[in-house]
Amino acid sequence: MSLELHADPQHRAGGYGFLELPERSLPETVKIAVQDAYSERWLNPSPEQRVTVGEANWQPERHAFGPYQVLRHDCADWVRIGPEIINKIEEYTAVRFEVNGQTYNVVWPDTLSPLAGAAALGGLQVTPQVVPVQEPELKSPPPQEHVEIPVTKSVSPRKERSSKRWIWILILLVVLGAAALAWKLFGGEPTPKAAPLDRSDTACNxxxxxxxxxxxxxxxxxxxxxxxxxxxxxxxxxxxxxxxxxxxxxxxxxxxxxxxxxxxxxxxxxxxxxxxxxxxxxxxxxxxxxxxxxxxxxxxxxxxxxxxxxxxxxxxxxxxxxxx
Known part of the structure; x- marks a missing residue:
């Protein structure tokens, strides 16, 4: 039995996703426990009213989130989770899910992004206070000192371009001579590269x-x-x-x-x-x-x-x- 994690496409700001499990493996509602696979500590709810991003509350005591409703569709069971879990787990973290008595080991994907400032489940909605920003006083720049820039004798652009042109002509003659020599010694046309495989003839196009x-x-x-x-x-x-x-x-x-x-x-x-x-x-x-x-x-x-x-x-x- 396997478990897959997917982002919720209807919440592009992040914070919500789905667990996909085998069909008919779950009851109508389930509770979910999350354990760090290395420290073996359990994810617990955030103590603050809002579920902030990061700083997960990992504790020795096991905690079960939920209950969550199970959606059955397309030969699979789907469970929708929110910021209470997603906001607290960093990408590529090895975690262990316990769902209805079954254990699943997964690596947290980078497709499940957190939702900043999400309200905790059952908590109060907190309206962020807007603090006016005081604009700094503009000060006139200090007077710039006059700096004498020494003038050096420059090379004529026309002469510079002419010398570069001769260098490139010499390089081209050397390359052409080497190519002609290689053709004379080895003869024939170079072996053409193999054409890439045509993968258009698949069952999913x-x-x-x-x-x-x-x-x-x-x-x-x-x-x-x-x-x-x-x-x-x-x-x-x-x-x-x-x-x-x-x-x-x-x-x-x-x-x-x-x-x-x-x-x-x-x-x-x-x-x-x-x-x-x-x-x-x-x-x-x-x-x-x-x-x-x-x-x-x-x-x-x-x-x-x-x-x-x-x-x-x-x-x-x-x-x-x-x-x-």
């Missing part, structure tokens, strides 16, 4: 995936590719299927625009995600529902609640068109 019979097969294959597939390739495949009216592709588009929903395999592992846009989300959910997706109805209802009472033109129009 657009041409191979688009040749599969339908979107179900393409969707399954690109999810198996994981980190080996480009987000641009995944986007092209989803776009083509959504234009053809495929319900699953339309539902996936809505998910990418909905910050309340997450497709971990596509958004976290592969890295294809969009900024939150509930107006677009309800549009694609409505299209997916019309195309026969049963799950789209529930997603549409949740996204419509977010648009209720919005005064923005696009969001109000989307609510009137798809949420009425």
């Amino acid at each position: 657009f041409e191979t995936l688009s040749a599969l019979p339908d979107f179900d097969a393409r969707n399954a294959s690109m999810r198996e590719c994981g980190k080996d597939i480009s987000p641009d390739v995944v986007l092209r495949i989803i776009e083509d299927a959504s234009k053809a009216g495929n319900a699953d592709a339309l539902l996936l588009f809505g998910t990418l625009y909905d910050e309340d929903e997450l497709d971990p395999r596509i958004e976290v592992l592969i890295g294809l995600t969009f900024a939150d846009d509930p107006a677009r989300a309800v549009y694609y959910y409505a299209q997916a529902q019309a195309a026969g997706s049963k799950e789209a109805g529930t997603r549409l209802e949740g996204a419509c609640k977010r648009l209720t009472g919005s005064t923005q033109t696009l969001e109000k129009g989307a609510f009137d068109d798809f949420c009425g």
Whole structure:
């Protein structure tokens, strides 16, 4: 059994991430304990109200963070953690996770960046006080002393360029002579370098995936590719299927625009995600529902609640068109 760490693409400022574990290996909620693999001390909560970056509180006593809700998706269990853990562990640190009685040894990746000034879980939000900066008084610079710069006799630029030109001509003649001698002695053309291997014929490129019979097969294959597939390739495949009216592709588009929903395999592992846009989300959910997706109805209802009472033109129009 293995554990992988991923950054949360919906929090680009850092501080949040996911633990990916094997499918159905966890209950509905779990607690997580973190141990330094070398000192064997346990990570404890920060004593201050705000979770600052660094200065981890490692103690001999074991502490369990949580509970955290477990999200099940794409043949894996996903647990979302926050600054209470991420802010306290430096990159490339060897740590040991204990999750639901199982132990996992990992090296902390450099992709999980901390969130500066994050509020502690259950703590009060502290508004930073802005201290006015007093501008220093401008003082006039001291008078500069007059320094006599001696004038030296310079070489004529024209003569300098002429001498350099002759030097380069002599060097060129020597190189050409050496090349002619080598050709005469050894003869024939030099052996051409081997052409680089063409790696375009892989199972994770657009041409191979688009040749599969339908979107179900393409969707399954690109999810198996994981980190080996480009987000641009995944986007092209989803776009083509959504234009053809495929319900699953339309539902996936809505998910990418909905910050309340997450497709971990596509958004976290592969890295294809969009900024939150509930107006677009309800549009694609409505299209997916019309195309026969049963799950789209529930997603549409949740996204419509977010648009209720919005005064923005696009969001109000989307609510009137798809949420009425």
